[in-house]
Amino acid sequence: xxxxxxxxxxxxxxxxxxxxxxxxxxxxxxxxxxxxxxxxxxxxxxxxxxxxxxxxxxxxxxxxxxxxxxxxxxxxxxxxxxxxxxxxxxxxxxxxxxxxxxxxxxxxxxxxxxxxxxxxxxxxxxxxxxxxxxxxxxxxxxxxxxxxxxxxxxxxxxxxxxxxxxxxxxxxxxxxxxxxxxxxxxxxx
Numbered sequence: 001x002x003x004x005x006x007x008x009x010x011x012x013x014x015x016x017x018x019x020x021x022x023x024x025x026x027x028x029x030x031x032x033x034x035x036x037x038x039x040x041x042x043x044x045x046x047x048x049x050x051x052x053x054x055x056x057x058x059x060x061x062x063x064x065x066x067x068x069x070x071x072x073x074x075x076x077x078x079x080x081x082x083x084x085x086x087x088x089x090x091x092x093x094x095x096x097x098x099x100x101x102x103x104x105x106x107x108x109x110x111x112x113x114x115x116x117x118x119x120x121x122x123x124x125x126x127x128x129x130x131x132x133x134x135x136x137x138x139x140x141x142x143x144x145x146x147x148x149x150x151x152x153x154x155x156x157x158x159x160x161x162x163x164x165x166x167x168x169x170x171x172x173x174x175x176x177x178x179x180x181x182x183x184x185x186x187x188x189x
Contacts, residue, residue: 068169075126083164085117089110126173145180158180160178161178
């Protein structure tokens with residue numbers, strides 16, 4: 001049988017064995033360093049993704065607003081035409097039994113045109129709001145004058161509307177020109 005003899009390892013192998021315990025320590029430090037870098041990159045990536053989501057949402061909102069309110073200037077001009085049509089109707093004499101048939105037909109025709117015109121505006125998101133009798137709202141009304149409140153009317157109430165308020169998809173397009181009941185206003189003012 002062969003007898004196994006145990007010979008000590010050469011000096012080079014001993015030196016290698018002594019370095020091996022250091023390698024796992026170096027490897028552990030390198031792994032920790034890489035894990036920290038991965039965590040940092042993952043955090044950066046998540047923040048970038050969140051920022052992109054916010055940017056997409058903001059851009060979508062801006063595009064939707066642009067679509068919805070792009071016609072604002074045109075709508076303001078159109079409501080001016082609606083107000084002028086109403087002024088024309090208000091300038092006609094009040095209906096009377098003995099009025100000429102032509103005048104009655106003209107009034108009826110213009111009133112039909114006005115109803116149709118207002119209906120078209122409403123279908124396109126333009127709404128007319130009559131403020132008479134409602135509390136003054138600086139978001140919707142522009143006070144043109146202040147008068148003493150009539151009997152039974154609280155101060156701060158719109159007692160007369162010169163023009164209605166107009167909105168486009170809920171956003172103010174043109175404020176109402178109103179007369180407001182004011183507290184402490186004298187009759188001579």
